[in-house]
Amino acid sequence: xxxxxxxxxxxxxxxxxxxxxxxxxxxxxxxxxxxxxxxxxxxxxxxxxxxxxxxxxxxxxxxxxxxxxxxxxxxxxxxxxxxxxxxxxxxxxxxxxxxxxxxxxxxxxxxxxxxxxxxxxxxxxxxxxxxxxxxxxxxxxxxxxxxxxxxxxxxxxxxxxxxxxxxxxxxxxxxxxxxxxxxxxxxxxxxxxxxxxxxxxxxxxxxxxxxxxxxxxxxxxxxxxxxxxxxxxxxxxxxxxxxxxxxxxxxxxxxxxxxxxxxxxxxxxxxxxxxxxxxxxxx
Numbered sequence: 001x002x003x004x005x006x007x008x009x010x011x012x013x014x015x016x017x018x019x020x021x022x023x024x025x026x027x028x029x030x031x032x033x034x035x036x037x038x039x040x041x042x043x044x045x046x047x048x049x050x051x052x053x054x055x056x057x058x059x060x061x062x063x064x065x066x067x068x069x070x071x072x073x074x075x076x077x078x079x080x081x082x083x084x085x086x087x088x089x090x091x092x093x094x095x096x097x098x099x100x101x102x103x104x105x106x107x108x109x110x111x112x113x114x115x116x117x118x119x120x121x122x123x124x125x126x127x128x129x130x131x132x133x134x135x136x137x138x139x140x141x142x143x144x145x146x147x148x149x150x151x152x153x154x155x156x157x158x159x160x161x162x163x164x165x166x167x168x169x170x171x172x173x174x175x176x177x178x179x180x181x182x183x184x185x186x187x188x189x190x191x192x193x194x195x196x197x198x199x200x201x202x203x204x205x206x207x208x209x210x211x212x213x214x215x216x217x218x219x220x221x222x223x224x225x226x227x228x229x230x231x232x233x234x235x236x237x238x239x240x241x242x243x244x245x246x247x248x249x250x251x252x253x254x255x256x257x258x259x260x261x262x263x264x265x266x267x268x269x270x271x272x273x274x275x276x277x278x279x280x281x282x283x
Contacts, residue, residue, distance in 0.1 A: 002058050002089065002183070009059050017067035017250045020074045025066060032103055034062045034083035039074035047116035047273035048107065049073065050144070051082040052100055052132075054123025055247070056153075056177065057184035058088055065122075068262075071252050072120055072148075075266020078273065080120075081107070085128070092186030093195060100128045101135050104144070114142035118269045122249055126152025130197055133205050146272035147208045148265040150249045154221035155196045156181035164220040172217040172246050198224055203232040209268045210236055211261050213244025239264060 022040040037051075049072050053065040062069075062082040069080040085099035107117055121129035126149035136143055158181070161167065161174035185195060193200035198221070208229060212222050222238070229236035241248065241257040252259040 013064040020070040023070040037069040052121035052125035052128040076269040088184035120148040122150040160220035207235040215245035
């Protein structure tokens with residue numbers, strides 16, 4: 001069913017996700033799937049924002065997130081590379097993670113200084129952003145300069161969101177989300193630290209800026225993740241936007257904090273590229 005509905009859902013998302021006026025779009029060369037997005041404010045092509053899209057490892061694409069990427073490019077002054085990755089149910093864990101790590105390796109192979117590479121991700125893309133940093137650490141690759149996350153998936157079981165009474169009244173049903181995520185988890189252990197980030201060793205991550213609304217369905221997971229990063233000696237700044245729910249960042253034209261969220265993240269990413277942060281590692 002999801003494979004039949006995906007094109008319809010994606011087209012609907014494209015219609016309400018605006019692109020910055022004057023932004024240019026260029027297909028990325030093989031072997032990656034994706035596109036370069038450059039807003040008019042781009043001034044520094046030595047740095048780059050690697051954008052990893054949501055949603056739920058089931059839908060969306062570089063095209064659905066072109067607008068999101070264009071605003072990050074505009075506010076950071078950096079070009080954005082938005083990549084695609086295999087989706088469930090056709091492909092299961094760790095197919096998406098492998099593709100995202102391959103994109104990061106591709107940037108390094110092309111000569112990009114990792115101190116000038118930052119990663120941004122929303123929802124499942126936020127999960128992937130953290131996964132790429134953890135894989136880089138595990139495999140001895142240099143870390144990206146920073147991570148910016150919006151309403152990130154942290155635990156695909158959705159245990160905490162299901163129990164969180166603060167976010168009961170909204171259209172995003174955490175039980176339904178858990179069933180959907182099971183299509184990506186497949187036969188893997190949902191407690192695997194690469195799936196449930198609360199089980200991962202979070203020491204040594206690059207600085208993180210974490211955005212979510214007070215109505216974010218995964219708010220409890222975001223709070224626990226930020227606390228564990230901080231307890232591990234890392235830097236995780238939380239920005240909580242009153243009244244906003246999951247996916248607010250897809251239309252930053254709204255004067256409800258959505259634009260401010262992307263602007264502040266863009267400034268954070270630009271600063272990380274200009275003067276890389278060196279977190280202390282707590283063993």
